[in-house]
Each structure stands twice: as structure tokens, then as C-alpha cells.
Amino acid sequence: MTDLHCHILPAIDDGAKNAKVSMELLRMQNDAGITDIVCTPHFNPDSQNLEDFIDKRYRSARYLADYVFRSELPVRLKFGAEVRISPTILDLDFLPLCFQKTKVMLLEMPRTLRPQWDTNVIYQLTLGGVIPLIAHIERYPYVQKNPNIALDWIEAGAYLQVNADSIVGDTMQRNFVYRLIKHGVVHVIASDTHSPDKRPPQLTKAMRLITRKFDNAVCGKLECNAQSLFNGDAPDVEQPVPISKWF
Structure with missing residues (x-):
């Protein structure tokens, strides 16, 4: 199973x-059958320096890669980022910032208000060969x-990506x-x-619930x-259906 979004690199973000916590999370992922993992620490192009971020990520990633090697865990790691969307990215x-050896970029939208330029930035990234996720x-909330x-x-x-804990947790959110x-x-x-307690890896459990609900x-x-x-490949997906009402 594949996990494209996690914050298990040590001491780089929240x-x-x-x-020690990184290794515990990695073991939890491995025990749950997760074999391919992309580590995606937060990056905000409006408040962080890209070169500093890359250097810090590299130093943090060495710990995890070395642990996987020494422990002989059957896990493939890649490194990327969860990038706060901004027109600054285009410069x-x-x-x-993309997933290692790919052009897939994980984007985070603003938490409260939708920006007017979001679709334009997404489209401009695709013109540069990026596959936005x-x-x-x-x-x-919007x-x-x-x-x-x-x-x-x-x-x-x-x-578009959804979090596993939104499926496992609150009924309304599910x-x-x-x-x-x-x-x-x-x-x-x-x-x-x-983290193992505040937001543990629950991807396998979420997929079981999806199978039970659908097929x-x-x-x-x-x-x-x-x-x-x-x-690094763009999936072939069906055309979405407009949503008139969800409640």
C-alpha cells in the first residue's frame, strides 16, 4: 500500500x-502494510527559504533512510513537501518540492478562505509539467x-487527496x-x-471502511x-459528477 502524505521526518515541521518518533511511525506504517511512503514536510514559499528547506530536509531524511537500511524494513521512501499554494511557487x-524523481507536487490550500488565483496557479504548474495533488x-471549510x-x-x-483519519473518525466527516x-x-x-498519538497512521483502516461502504x-x-x-505517473480517472447536496 502507498502513502503519499505524511510528516514522519524528524524535527522539521509539526x-x-x-x-525516535519517526522510527515509531515508520514501524507502525510497516506493520499496517504500507510499503511505499512519501515524506512531505510543510513548506511555505512566502515565509521559508527554499534552499534552507532543502538542506534541512536532506539532513532530516538521512536519519530515516539510515534507519530503514539498518532495520531492513521492506519500505521504499521518497521525499517531497506539502507546499502551501501561492503564486510565489511559480517563481x-x-x-x-515535487516527490523525489517525479513531477508530482502536494499542494495545501489556505485553511479558511479560498484564494481567487488557486486554479490559475494549478494550471500554470501543469504547464510546467507538474502533476498537482x-x-x-x-x-x-469552503x-x-x-x-x-x-x-x-x-x-x-x-x-485530490483525502485524509484517512477523516474516514476513521467523526461520522459526519466520514x-x-x-x-x-x-x-x-x-x-x-x-x-x-x-505522531503516534495525535494523528497516527490509519490508512489501512480507512481503506477497509471504504471497501465496506463501496466495494x-x-x-x-x-x-x-x-x-x-x-x-510519477498521472492516474487515469473518471469525469467527476457535480454535487448538488451532500447532507
């Missing part, structure tokens, strides 16, 4: 605070209010995610894990999409 050498779409915003992002060229899946606007499920084909397609993006 995720794993040290190498950067953004390839180092938007993180945890179910968490944005998407909760108007889920068809997700269709705008898809039309601009993005793929039902919202199910409606998004039903309408074809969810392409990937990922853990977005930060093996839906779950298999979501996993296939994740694997394609891990490999």
Missing part, C-alpha cells in the same frame, strides 16, 4: 519531533460549504468523504500522520492512483 525552481480537500470547488481544481489539472468519493472527486487516500474496485482504484503518483 510532525515527528525527533528520530521558484519547484522541482525539489491537493491535500486533504475535506478539511477546507469545500465543506461548496464541494463543487473540488471540480474547479480537477478541471485546472489537479488530483459521510462527507463518502459523498465526495461517490461523485468521483477523491483520487487518493493518505495518512497525513504527524473492492473503488478501494483498488484509489490505491492504484496512489501507486501511479508515487511512480
Whole structure:
């Protein structure tokens, strides 16, 4: 199984605070059958220096890569970033922000208000060869209010990701995610894990719930999409259906 969004690199953002926590999270992922993992620490192009971020990520990644090697864990690691969307991205050498050896970029939208320029930035990134993947779409209040915003992002060229804990946890949130899946606007499920206690990796459990709600084909397609993006390929997805009402 593939996890495209997690914060297990030690001491780089609000995720794993040290190498010990990173190793615990990695073991939890491995025990749950996760074999391909992209480490995606937060990066804000409006407040962080790209070169400093890359250097810090490299130093943090060495700990994790060395642990995987010494422990002989059957895990493939890649390194990327969760990039706060901003027009500033377009002025950067953004390839180092993509998943390692790919042009897939995980984008985070603003938490409260939708920017007017979001679809333009997404489209401009695609013109540069980037495959945009938007993180945890179910968490944005403006998407909760108007889920068809997700269709705008898809039309601009993005793929959309949902967090596993939104499926495993709150019933209302789970039902919202199910409606998004039903309408074809969810392409990937990922853990977005930060710590063993506050946000543990629950991807496997979430996929079981999706299989129970829908069928093996839906779950298999979501996993296939994740694997394609891990490999740097754009998944073949169906046209989404507009959402008139989700409650």
C-alpha cells in the first residue's frame, strides 16, 4: 500500500519531533502494510527559504533512510513537501518540492478562505509539467460549504487527496468523504500522520471502511492512483459528477 502524505521526518515541521518518533511511525506504517511512503514536510514559499528547506530536509531524511537500511524494513521512501499554494511557487525552481524523481507536487490550500488565483496557479504548474495533488480537500471549510470547488481544481489539472483519519473518525466527516468519493472527486487516500498519538497512521483502516461502504474496485482504484503518483505517473480517472447536496 502507498502513502503519499505524511510528516514522519524528524524535527522539521509539526510532525515527528525527533528520530525516535519517526522510527515509531515508520514501524507502525510497516506493520499496517504500507510499503511505499512519501515524506512531505510543510513548506511555505512566502515565509521559508527554499534552499534552507532543502538542506534541512536532506539532513532530516538521512536519519530515516539510515534507519530503514539498518532495520531492513521492506519500505521504499521518497521525499517531497506539502507546499502551501501561492503564486510565489511559480517563481521558484519547484522541482525539489515535487516527490523525489517525479513531477508530482502536494499542494495545501489556505485553511479558511479560498484564494481567487488557486486554479490559475494549478494550471500554470501543469504547464510546467507538474502533476498537482491537493491535500486533504475535506478539511477546507469552503469545500465543506461548496464541494463543487473540488471540480474547479480537477478541471485546472489537479488530483485530490483525502485524509484517512477523516474516514476513521467523526461520522459526519466520514459521510462527507463518502459523498465526495461517490461523485468521483477523491483520487487518493493518505495518512497525513504527524505522531503516534495525535494523528497516527490509519490508512489501512480507512481503506477497509471504504471497501465496506463501496466495494473492492473503488478501494483498488484509489490505491492504484496512489501507486501511479508515487511512480510519477498521472492516474487515469473518471469525469467527476457535480454535487448538488451532500447532507
